[in-house]
Amino acid sequence: MGFVSTTYQIIKKLEDNERTKIINVILKLRGSVLTAYIFPRWRRLPDNYVKHFGHPDKTIKPGSSEMAGFIVAVDRDIYDFSNLETVWEALDSISSTHEDLQFLYQELTKEMDTTPERLSAPLENIEAKIDELWEKGIENKFVREECLRDIESKVYRDGLIEVQFNPHRKSIVSKARVEKRSRGKELCPYCIQEPGREDYFWNNYVISANPYPYYDHHIVIVNSEHVAQYIDEEALKVMAEFVLSSPHYFSVYNGPPGTSILSHMHFQAGIYTFPVEKAKKEILNEKDNLRVSRLLDFPTRGIVVEEEIDKMRSALCPEGRRP
């Protein structure tokens, strides 16, 4: 057991529970610490937005970034409605409660198995290739670069919540569109070769730029097969290998039903520092270079798994491929 298997064991327990089964995951290398943020919740849409606007698309639709304190609003009125109180209430209400998570906290205080694990895929640095893919996407106008322009933002509680207004990103994930996709009425955007898209094949996945970015270098990492969205130990291993191979990028997984393209398994990645990275944590367990904590005084509940990777890296690369 190590970082990947510990993270997976946590996700599996959450997926088996009605009150915690919608899961968002962010993986990131922070200095020499490989970090996983796992956000469990029990519902998709926040009541206070739905009540206020009375429209299924007039709300924030929390995915990994929102659960991590970063709200992207594509409509002016949603941006104006979003402040410390409304965002906190929204995230707090969809998130599983500490009570819901009590069973997991108890499990996590038991003895941890920290036998080193091996990530077997080649770990060459792929950052230069991904950067190039991103720049080509902008050149070809495949990436709507305007999505990263004219952004307004406001920050609350010393950066624990950040709200952005991104007017150019408008309406790509409407309720109608998600339903159309789920009925198979729209071609899978990952399976068709969209004009201008550059693909990079890596580790049984296809990496390409996100045409409607809300992070710098926002890319998608798509399974080479058209299989429904899922996460398992192997997939988590790929996410970990991705951040170890491109250390400035994070990788995220949005679990069903909270993502717009559910029919084709994928992760996203980009370069960004999330508000949750500043949040308070309480350690639940610690052994060797592995540590498991829970978030405190943050609008969402979350479990954080961290591993110092210097020792891990030597276990990863027994042939000394990486200096």
Ligand SMILES: [Zn+2]
């Ligand atoms: Zn597909």
